[in-house]
Amino acid sequence: MDLQCGIGSCEAKWLRSPLDPSQQGYLWRLTSNWKVSRSLLAIAILWFSLHSCLAQIGETKEQLAHRYGPPSPYNSKLSSLLWWKEYYGVLNEICTFHPSKLDIVAYFKDGKAVLFRYRHKDRSQMTNDEISSILNVAVTKAHWIRTSAGNRFDLRWRTSDSSVFAYYFQGPNSAHAFYEGPRYSVLIQTAPIDMVYKRMNREKAEGVR
Numbered sequence: 001m002d003l004q005c006g007i008g009s010c011e012a013k014w015l016r017s018p019l020d021p022s023q024q025g026y027l028w029r030l031t032s033n034w035k036v037s038r039s040l041l042a043i044a045i046l047w048f049s050l051h052s053c054l055a056q057i058g059e060t061k062e063q064l065a066h067r068y069g070p071p072s073p074y075n076s077k078l079s080s081l082l083w084w085k086e087y088y089g090v091l092n093e094i095c096t097f098h099p100s101k102l103d104i105v106a107y108f109k110d111g112k113a114v115l116f117r118y119r120h121k122d123r124s125q126m127t128n129d130e131i132s133s134i135l136n137v138a139v140t141k142a143h144w145i146r147t148s149a150g151n152r153f154d155l156r157w158r159t160s161d162s163s164v165f166a167y168y169f170q171g172p173n174s175a176h177a178f179y180e181g182p183r184y185s186v187l188i189q190t191a192p193i194d195m196v197y198k199r200m201n202r203e204k205a206e207g208v209r
Contacts (some may be wrong), residue, residue: 057139057164058115058192068099079178086196095140115189117181125184131168138188139164165194177204
């Protein structure tokens with residue numbers, strides 16, 4: 001290869017010349033493969049970051065702490081479902097976790113996690129892939145079924161055995177009660193908790209609440 005070197009520069013002549021068809025094809029394949037590799041790497045990083053840090057329904061606080069460090073006490077100045085009499089007997093403990101880019105609020109019943117709220121730390125909208133990963137990791141080996149939207153904003157799912165229910169709130173905060181969740185948050189809860197949740201929603205719709 002003929003190199004021309006001058007003061008402070010050195011370049012290959014063939015880099016400045018048109019490539020023959022074989023070289024062009026090789027360069028296209030090399031570029032395409034690199035783009036594909038970068039895309040796969042980005043997907044792998046997203047999958048690992050979500051699957052390595054998300055909580056699971058039924059786990060203890062110690063098991064959850066093993067996933068992503070010690071929990072933080074819930075801010076007592078903030079409202080909590082533990083304050084609501086409707087949740088007496090179905091929830092009795094709360095804590096928070098802050099893995100990666102998520103804030104997670106976890107509620108427990110007799111030491112087992114029964115409700116989670118997931119939200120980006122920057123309060124941004126979640127992608128479909130992120131929501132799917134949260135659902136699939138929060139409940140292991142579950143078959144999730146999309147149910148009616150409920151309103152024009154929010155998304156709903158349930159497991160095939162109806163043991164766990166999930167919601168993604170994407171409407172304005174004014175459209176949601178506290179027991180539902182803030183905008184761009186995912187709520188996942190067991191069936192007994194969901195019964196309370198649905199009853200409160202019915203009472204709200206009927207003007208009782």
